[in-house]
Amino acid sequence: MSLRDPLARARGLGSGKDGVAHWWLQRLSAVLLLPLSIWFFWAAAPLLRADYADARTYFAQPLAAFLLIAFLLAAIYHAVLGLQVVIEDYVHGRALEVGLQIVVKLAAFMAALAVVYSLIRITLGA
């Protein structure tokens, strides 16, 4: 006995089996971001206005570089999940909506790569 109506069966569009994945990953990344954001707010953010030498020295420390990579990757991932929902909710033209979703995900991928590559160079003193 199936609860699916005949039209649904004919179209073949059923459960994608990953209905709650987005919800769960958003919460998991949020929990991860709690301590990382507090660290960033108090320890790392003041360096945004520091001299080149001071900022470079600070983020050359392995722990600082690791924490900044962790914070930025978690934040980028969390932002991708959040922006996806915002775009789904408020952007109505199909072409614009799909286009924005693609741009956000590609930009996030490039940003994540840039962050990891740059911080590795900084810790290695390159």
Place this chain on the structure above:
Amino acid sequence: MPVARPLSPHISIYRKQLTSVLSILHRMTGVVLALGLLLLVYFVVALAAGPECFAGFARLSRFWLGSLVWLGLAFSLSFHLANGVRHLFWDIGRGFELRQTARSGWTVVVISAAATLVVAWELFGGVR
């Protein structure tokens, strides 16, 4: 596909209240923080690229308009963080009573206001 049909008024007929204002602020600060991430990527890339490239970032960062952007991001981060904790408690089924939502809501307002004031002092008040 959207069908052209009359919609009953929804958002516009409700009186603003703490819960709804904080709810939309959560989304807005989330979008702001996503844009702010681009500035952090610029910072990290400039720091890796060398002193000349970093000088461009530093000029923007210390310009008064740059300071205002940092202040807006500080508010967005502290608000989204505090209100995010509130959402996580709701996700495990706690804090749904009206009095609890009011109390947690005002707590979020106080925390983010305090954090924003501290950062404002750091950016504009302290003698450097």
